[in-house]
Amino acid sequence: MGNDWDDETRGSPTRQFMVARSGKSARPAVLRQVQGPGMGRTFLVGEQEVIVGRGEQADIKVDSLEVSRRHVVIRQVRAGYRIEDQRSRNGTLLNGVRVHAAVLSHGDKIAIGDAVFEFEESR
Amino acid sequence: MDIFVSFWGTRGSIPTPGFRTSRFGGNTACLELHTNNTLVVCDGGSGMRELGLDMLDRNLDAVTGHLFFSHTHWDHIQGFPFFPPVYDPRNTFYVYTSGPDDRTFELLTGQMKSDYFPVEFSELRARVERRDLDAVGGRVGDFQVDSLALNHPGGATGFRFRCGDVKIVYLSDHELDTLLDNRQQALDSPDLPRQIPQRFLDFAGGADLLVADGQYGDAEYLQRVGWGHSRATTLVDLALQAKVKQLAVTHHDPMQSDEDVDAKIRACRRRAQSLEGGRLVIFGAREGVQLRFETGTFPRSGGDTLERPL
Numbered sequence: 001m002g003n004d005w006d007d008e009t010r011g012s013p014t015r016q017f018m019v020a021r022s023g024k025s026a027r028p029a030v031l032r033q034v035q036g037p038g039m040g041r042t043f044l045v046g047e048q049e050v051i052v053g054r055g056e057q058a059d060i061k062v063d064s065l066e067v068s069r070r071h072v073v074i075r076q077v078r079a080g081y082r083i084e085d086q087r088s089r090n091g092t093l094l095n096g097v098r099v100h101a102a103v104l105s106h107g108d109k110i111a112i113g114d115a116v117f118e119f120e121e122s123r
Numbered sequence: 124m125d126i127f128v129s130f131w132g133t134r135g136s137i138p139t140p141g142f143r144t145s146r147f148g149g150n151t152a153c154l155e156l157h158t159n160n161t162l163v164v165c166d167g168g169s170g171m172r173e174l175g176l177d178m179l180d181r182n183l184d185a186v187t188g189h190l191f192f193s194h195t196h197w198d199h200i201q202g203f204p205f206f207p208p209v210y211d212p213r214n215t216f217y218v219y220t221s222g223p224d225d226r227t228f229e230l231l232t233g234q235m236k237s238d239y240f241p242v243e244f245s246e247l248r249a250r251v252e253r254r255d256l257d258a259v260g261g262r263v264g265d266f267q268v269d270s271l272a273l274n275h276p277g278g279a280t281g282f283r284f285r286c287g288d289v290k291i292v293y294l295s296d297h298e299l300d301t302l303l304d305n306r307q308q309a310l311d312s313p314d315l316p317r318q319i320p321q322r323f324l325d326f327a328g329g330a331d332l333l334v335a336d337g338q339y340g341d342a343e344y345l346q347r348v349g350w351g352h353s354r355a356t357t358l359v360d361l362a363l364q365a366k367v368k369q370l371a372v373t374h375h376d377p378m379q380s381d382e383d384v385d386a387k388i389r390a391c392r393r394r395a396q397s398l399e400g401g402r403l404v405i406f407g408a409r410e411g412v413q414l415r416f417e418t419g420t421f422p423r424s425g426g427d428t429l430e431r432p433l
Contacts, residue, residue, distance in 0.1 A: 100415035102412045
């Protein structure tokens with residue numbers, strides 16, 4: 001994990017821990033589709049941003065009209081992997097609750113239209 | 124206009140890291156509300172550090188933040204010294220108080236003495252000032268803010284944030300159970316509807332989101348009456364009677380594992396189902412979750428000129 005110290009405060013140890021920027025070093029994770037068109041597929045999620053949707057640009061394509069062309073994006077953040085709805089028409093449900101974004105946790109179920117994915121952390 | 128609500132700390136009493144709490148999170152109270160123009164933070168428990176680190180990642184140019192503290196118990200203030208944006212001279216933060224007798228600012232800043240912490244408050248690089256909520260007429264950037272006294276040892280304050288037609292209410296820490304109009308019957312017969320005092324129904328009435336202290340499950344509460352926190356199931360009665368749309372149960376007890384919180388929320392959903400068919404959305408507040416609310420009505424102009432886009 002790399003730290004990017006603020007130059008202005010580099011000299012003072014008591015200040016340094018205040019301004020450290022953490023790197024992003026989450027282990028690769030797996031997204032397993034457990035429901036909907038394409039059920040049974042598994043996808044590895046790593047440092048590259050992943051787009052889930054119905055459109056041509058989607059990395060994980062779901063062939064369903066209930067899924068927006070660019071429905072959610074999953075990207076690595078300091079705390080792990082963050083999923084963010086892209087103002088989709090039908091929204092994104094995390095374990096049954098509509099959210100705009102969330103840091104994912106092992107076992108989470110993500111509903112995107114009629115497709116459901118399960119998130120699995122590497123352990 | 125979009126309003127984003129982010130949970131950065133949902134644990135009560137003391138930070139509780141570890142495998143048992145990894146899903147709902149172990150950081151203590153911190154909730155963020157922001158629009159394109161206004162940043163509001165409710166409480167500064169250890170989750171405030173996470174918020175601050177995220178703000179660094181957002182690469183904000185300069186920030187004006189509005190800080191509201193329900194009270195000054197450790198789990199609501201001890202993240203403040205670890206909040207990186209207060210070390211940035213470009214930033215300004217207002218700490219809201221209510222009247223001359225409110226000691227929030229003194230107690231918040233008083234924790235930054237060398238006996239407790241290596242950096243003195245006077246060494247912070249950002250501008251951090253006390254501001255009286257009444258003196259600004261409750262107007263805080265894009266939000267109109269109201270407050271309400273809560274039931275907690277030493278006192279606490281709840282806040283209601285209105286922006287256009289969206290209403291978000293934050294009630295922590297708060298023991299609603301000892302204020303119930305049918306307090307004893309509700310303890311003896313938990314299935315009975317609980318009679319919520321009218322002032323709380325008025326305050327939370329019609330909220331799009333109620334974030335409230337529901338630290339205890341029913342059985343736990345019986346051993347902790349008078350400790351200043353509510354039964355989670357009592358929040359269901361409040362939310363239903365106040366016609367709240369969505370209830371986030373927060374301030375999870377440090378003894379509760381993720382599975383315990385799941386069980387607490389299942390009990391809340393069963394209660395909602397039995398009382399009113401379960402139309403109310405109920406969930407356990409969880410670190411890292413963000414909700415979005417869209418308002419169709421733009422608030423009146425005249426907000427704080429120091430605001431910077433987030």
